[in-house]
Amino acid sequence: MTERDDGRNGARGGFGNETGDGSESGTKVSRRDFLKRVGGGIVVFVAVGDPSLLSSALAEQQRGYPTDFNAYLRIGEDGRVTVFSGKIEMGQGVMTSLAQMAAEELGVSVESLDMIMGDTDSCPWDAGTWGSLSTRVFGPALRAAAAEAREVLVDLACERLGAPRDAIRVRDGILSVSGDESRTVSFGELAGGRRIERTLGREAVLKSVREFSVMGRPLGRLDAVGKVTGAARYAGDIRLPGMLRARLLRPPAHGATLQTVDTSQADRVPGAVVVNQEGLVAVLHEDPEEAARALGLIQATFDVPEPRVDNESIFDHLLRTAPEGSVQDERGTVEEGERGSSVLFERTYYDGYVAHAPVETHTALARFENGKATLWISTQTPFGDQRSVARALGVEPENVRVITPYVGGGFGGKASSGQAVEAARLARITGRPVQVMWTRAEEFFYDTFRPAAVVKVRSGIDGQGRIRLWDYRVYLAGARGSDQFYDVPNSLVVAHGPRWTAGPGTHPFSTGPWRAPAANTNTFARESQIDIMAAEAGMDPLEFRLRHTTDPRMRGVLESVAEHFGWQPASLPSGRGLGVACGLDAGTYVAHIAQVSVDSRSGEVKVERVACAQDMGIVVNPDGARMQMEGCITMGLGYALAEDVRFKGGEILDRNFDTYSVPRFSWVPEIETVLVQNDELPPQGGGEPAIVCMGAVIANAIFDATGARLFHLPMTPDRVLEAISARRS
Amino acid sequence: MANRETIQFTLNGRPVSLDVDGERKLLWVLRIDLGLTGTKYSCGDGLCGACTVMVDEDPVRACRLPVRNVGDREVVTIEGLGTAEALHPLQEEFAERGALQCGFCTPGMIMNAYGLLSNNQRPSRGEIIEGMNGNLCRCGAHKRIVEAIEAASQRMGGLS
16 A cells, blocks of 8 residues: 555655555664665665764754664656655645755756655654754755765766766756757666665755755645545554554543453443453444443543642642753843842743644554554654554564654644554554544543743843843743843843653643743743833833844844834833734744734733744745744634643543634634745744744733733633733722 | 444435444544545544535534434535545635645535535635634634635636
């Protein structure tokens, strides 16, 4: 079975060539095995073992890639080019942007590319698809491999056409001799009948922006046609003969332990296979509704610990249990900053737990035969899953193959794949292929939420309205995005818990990375505090920011968004409902201006308009970049205004979209995106940066509209009313 | 699956006859028995629209609809709307305008929009937003989805 996208206009997306016998698998495929599998043609490996062969910037970014070899692309005898990437496509559009990069450096059209992504058998090892790293880190390696392949082809063409190197032109997969158009040879003809392996042996010369003909131009998504026709395959769409669908027994709360279980009634359901082994209790059936019905017949009792925290008490609990702080950044001294300040501001900011809530729930299909497992997983970490499945099955990782079909949204939540281990164990126990597709309630229960967090800031300005002090402590959000990039002489940034996970005794359930992890919380606190100081200084908030930054990229995005929006300076609050915020994430700078209206009777906030300017270095696909910016702005409305997972101890009270609100069509403002040209810098991250300002820019706009300051996300109507009435009294 | 019955309906223009438990939900019958996996499971409770199909003139949530209820009726799924070679105007506008990202909500979005346009050929922007408000997209493609529906409505209106 071959999973292919029926891309009408573009490159074909693929997820590995499933051989059907499960005989080919392995985490460390040897070079020889790899070549045997892919057949003849020209294959370019990038050996990362010798970083001196790569440019220093590339070598720096490649740390973590394995030192053996990575096959990045192959040119086949039919002239088609196959790109292998351990990255996965979850909507962020990297299938398209990676294809653009390969096509550009090779000198072929995007239409002649096949993308193989997230297959542990054929793709180069990869840590996972997150952190807006695909373009920044995998991209340069892929471009280098493609540039190398082009050099090989030019060498071969010189021989074949009897022309010097500098006379060879490459276009759309055809090499020709300059000035003599009749002398041509195609990629396929050069690759045909031979096997050429090439390892990147010198610093690859990448094309400059001026030479681009594919990169830097809008290109429609290569996955679009498959996705609009229903043909695109996700993990839950893969079908195998004899497969069973599993429903698993779940505890009522995190921390609960199973005491008794009686499966006798479920055993009597025709066609049901009941499993009760080592804490794994499940009913499997060809029909998932029957499996669910039979699961409901299982009598089980759990010991549930007394709930100790809830949405109200969690923040005190987190402050009590937070790990020791570590200094992230220190300039001058706090004492000096205090002495130099005429007004001090001490504020505390709060953030609730937020769910990933992808529209596709965690899903996996597992087959286990002859000691080898093959899994199709909705995952951001195919190689990590390969290891965790191998561990659970007690087999070597090379006996586990993970194939990643299209992923129906991840946002960091699919960096953890409990469902894959469940499917693999059940497949081995039952001897049949098993699909585990989490229900929506399971998705909420087992999500690795964005952590609730607290930020305490003390800052000060002098009589001229200059920031003199910045004393910043973030508890449990993580350090990303906490850097103080404004020009402040005395600044101390301390993170209690440098990442988004924390030890036992802190969060009552799992937490993990959530689109631009930590940066949303830190940007909310920083940019709110900056606004508070601007208001006290009687200054326009945009002017206040520009006054405190000399960084040309930050100034560039602030000035661009202001010009685009038509910003008119005013001191706060102006009553107009306009907010500004800026930040940086994944190497990309962003600045937002939002306009809101606030219903002072209901506390409802309507975001009317958001403009965002973004400097992401070289833009690979302007249309794809704008799509991600729009997605960030829209998704960010949720954590800013509504999303807050309700819980009591380890019990998750939100189980579906009736009580957990995510952004809907009626919430969406007018969205305008500006890409600030910066061709001096290699491509930077695009999937996350534009979400980081959404909490702050809306909070600042609410303040501008009402004079009421919000310190707690999400800014629900109740909290808005509370802030308005606190201001009046 | 004790109470099997014969259920006949039209699916994407072709007659279908099934011997099934009529209580089973249309979503799973489509995905498992009929192999049409374009219709997606997401919330299982009619709250997100990922499983939307057309039943006669109306967009319906297949995850809550017993298959018995479509007996003698006409069902259209995303697979019946158009093909890669001959896309429906809605599919074409969604694809060309990038009105999708992960794509998992997309079949339901398109089928709901199809239902909307079947009942109102030239909806205003406000009517589109209201009509689509029960369909959830987590990636944030909403802006382009609205624009795609507007464009398709203009094209389809022009044809009729």
